[in-house]
Amino acid sequence: MTTVTELTLSHLRSHHRTSLQLDERPVALFGANGAGKTNILEAVSLLSPGRGLRRAPMDELIRRPEALGWKVTSVLKVGTSVHEIETWAEPGHSRTVRIDGKAAPQVALGHIARIVWLIPAMDRLWIEGADGRRRFLDRIAMSFDPKHAPTVLAYEKAMRERNRLLKDMVRDDHWYVALERQMAETGITIMQTRQAAMDRLLLAQDGAETAFPAADLSLIHPDSDLPDTADAFAEKLKESRPADLRAGRTLFGPHRVDLAAVYSEKDVPAAQCSTGEQKALLISLVLSNARALAEDEGAPPIILLDEVAAHLDTARRAALYDEICALKAQAWMTGTGHELFEELESRAQQLEVFEEDGVSQVRQ
Amino acid sequence: MSAPNDLENLIDLMARLPGLGPRSARRAVLHLVKKRALTLIPLADAIARVAETARECLNCGNIGTTDLCPICESEKRANGELCVVEDVADLWAMERAAVFKGRYHVLGGTLSALDAIGPAELRIPKLIDRVTTESISEIILALNATVDGQTTAHYIADQLEARVKVTTLAQGVPIGGELDYLDDGTISAALRARKTV
Ligand SMILES: Nc1ncnc2c1ncn2[C@@H]1O[C@H](COP(=O)(O)OP(=O)(O)OP(=O)(O)O)[C@@H](O)[C@H]1O
Ligand SMILES: [Mg+2]
Ligand SMILES: [Zn+2]
Numbered sequence: 001m002t003t004v005t006e007l008t009l010s011h012l013r014s015h016h017r018t019s020l021q022l023d024e025r026p027v028a029l030f031g032a033n034g035a036g037k038t039n040i041l042e043a044v045s046l047l048s049p050g051r052g053l054r055r056a057p058m059d060e061l062i063r064r065p066e067a068l069g070w071k072v073t074s075v076l077k078v079g080t081s082v083h084e085i086e087t088w089a090e091p092g093h094s095r096t097v098r099i100d101g102k103a104a105p106q107v108a109l110g111h112i113a114r115i116v117w118l119i120p121a122m123d124r125l126w127i128e129g130a131d132g133r134r135r136f137l138d139r140i141a142m143s144f145d146p147k148h149a150p151t152v153l154a155y156e157k158a159m160r161e162r163n164r165l166l167k168d169m170v171r172d173d174h175w176y177v178a179l180e181r182q183m184a185e186t187g188i189t190i191m192q193t194r195q196a197a198m199d200r201l202l203l204a205q206d207g208a209e210t211a212f213p214a215a216d217l218s219l220i221h222p223d224s225d226l227p228d229t230a231d232a233f234a235e236k237l238k239e240s241r242p243a244d245l246r247a248g249r250t251l252f253g254p255h256r257v258d259l260a261a262v263y264s265e266k267d268v269p270a271a272q273c274s275t276g277e278q279k280a281l282l283i284s285l286v287l288s289n290a291r292a293l294a295e296d297e298g299a300p301p302i303i304l305l306d307e308v309a310a311h312l313d314t315a316r317r318a319a320l321y322d323e324i325c326a327l328k329a330q331a332w333m334t335g336t337g338h339e340l341f342e343e344l345e346s347r348a349q350q351l352e353v354f355e356e357d358g359v360s361q362v363r364q
Numbered sequence: 365m366s367a368p369n370d371l372e373n374l375i376d377l378m379a380r381l382p383g384l385g386p387r388s389a390r391r392a393v394l395h396l397v398k399k400r401a402l403t404l405i406p407l408a409d410a411i412a413r414v415a416e417t418a419r420e421c422l423n424c425g426n427i428g429t430t431d432l433c434p435i436c437e438s439e440k441r442a443n444g445e446l447c448v449v450e451d452v453a454d455l456w457a458m459e460r461a462a463v464f465k466g467r468y469h470v471l472g473g474t475l476s477a478l479d480a481i482g483p484a485e486l487r488i489p490k491l492i493d494r495v496t497t498e499s500i501s502e503i504i505l506a507l508n509a510t511v512d513g514q515t516t517a518h519y520i521a522d523q524l525e526a527r528v529k530v531t532t533l534a535q536g537v538p539i540g541g542e543l544d545y546l547d548d549g550t551i552s553a554a555l556r557a558r559k560t561v
Contacts, residue, residue, distance in 0.1 A: 161512075172482075177518065
């Protein structure tokens with residue numbers, strides 16, 4: 001299993017220096033609004049590649065007013081191996097990662113720990129734009145295949161380059177061909193990895209005993225069929241160049257793909273489900289993701305659930321706790337009141353977070 | 365306690381060098397001053413001479429002290445193979461590995477529309493000239509595995525592959541890994557296992 005056994009937040013948002021010693025049980029963080037609970041989850045999310053669960057610019061994380069820079073230090077136990085991860089950013093700099101004392105690229109984090117999350121901002125995932133759903137799917141894909149992250153970055157970089165040529169009305173065919181070649185190669189891989197992730201999720205969902213609703217998932221592209229070889233993809237990009245030139249951007253490709261979900265039992269599209277049902281679908285997918293990883297990797301991921309407990313009725317909440325405990329996942333959960341976590345009792349480590357003179361504190 | 369002005373200035377300048385920081389620059393300057401005759405004066409002379417003579421090779425972009433670098437001067441290196449690199453540091457890394465017997469072409473960067481670097485900003489037109497004037501039989505692209513590096517590789521291949529054999533280093537080179545950081549063994553393995561694009 002994957003466990004954060006030590007976590008230290010230095011000068012990160014409301015935390016001055018918060019140091020936690022943890023065992024493998026789920027972690028329940030309770031305390032008043034603004035106490036600093038989500039900030040702790042954010043720190044854990046920074047143990048995976050990317051900008052963390054708030055997708056915040058790295059400078060925003062720096063504790064004010066000191067503005068010195070932030071750092072997260074952690075010891076992670078994955079199966080029988082133990083890793084020390086340090087990550088930090090100084091003002092005006094991107095973030096740095098060290099794994100076991102050695103400088104490492106951010107993407108290397110994806111190979112150490114799988115971390116999946118659900119945050120309140122995702123409550124509107126099914127009704128807002130496709131961006132959020134695509135990102136959600138890409139995080140799931142990345143949890144199954146850490147190489148997905150650099151591939152998506154490479155695709156997006158090549159596309160931004162191509163969009164620049166389109167905007168500047170550059171007519172150098174060789175340059176387009178060079179970029180389209182790379183978009184085609186990474187684009188095909190992205191689509192295959194997403195498809196595989198979705199299939200894996202559906203499979204995990206099929207066999208599961210769960211109180212959460214099953215979802216029928218599908219990938220949709222606003223445009224016609226997506227090509228299934230790199231050559232066909234490159235050809236299609238070439239064909240769409242005149243239309244793209246008029247639009248000033250790339251109109252076709254995996255960056256336009258959307259994830260559609262239907263609440264299976266009722267046969268209702270997610271966007272038309274009730275608020276609670278939409279949330280239940282998300283929880284269901286995160287749990288399926290965790291179950292699949294537990295089977296494939298022999299270790300469930302770390303799960304971050306920000307303010308999830310408060311939105312569930314008592315029965316669903318108890319079911320969620322039971323499923324997390326059955327998975328043996330170190331799930332980090334937040335809520336304002338201790339009573340939200342009562343059903344967990346000693347199955348979880350209960351931490352109280354409070355604010356004192358503008359500094360977050362934790363009572364273990 | 366702060367060092368007097370001239371010294372402080374030298375420390376500041378040294379601290380900007382790659383691999384050095386304020387602390388190591390301070391140590392280096394102190395060492396130089398203490399070993400005035402043995403290191404400081406010869407170093408100052410050497411720097412002054414290089415400031416006068418260092419220049420880019422008019423043919424390949426290598427850095428040397430003459431208009432044509434020794435590699436472009438040497439007839440022995442005119443074996444029809446031309447290795448294209450991004451930066452002089454890459455050329456020097458290849459030379460250190462001592463496995464490549466042909467000539468080089470330093471582009472001076474990579475294509476990047478976002479940074480407004482197009483073919484004309486790089487030594488790409490000159491590369492296309494050299495294929496004819498030096499009767500090149502094989503172009504070996506030793507560009508970084510970054511998106512920009514690979515865009516540049518595809519760009520050159522797309523223009524030249526009808527006229528000349530174009531190959532790339534085998535992808536043992538890690539993503540985003542720069543030639544300059546690879547050990548000699550890795551470079552020679554990548555060169556031996558090169559493949560056509
Ligand atoms: N860069 C920063 N420097 C200092 N404080 C910050 C910074 N960024 C955010 N904060 C503060 O951190 C505090 C705690 O935020 P956090 O989101 O962790 O609260 P929370 O415990 O999750 O509260 P809620 O229950 O309302 O979600 C907030 O009061 C916020 O103003
Ligand atoms: Mg919060
Ligand atoms: Zn030369």
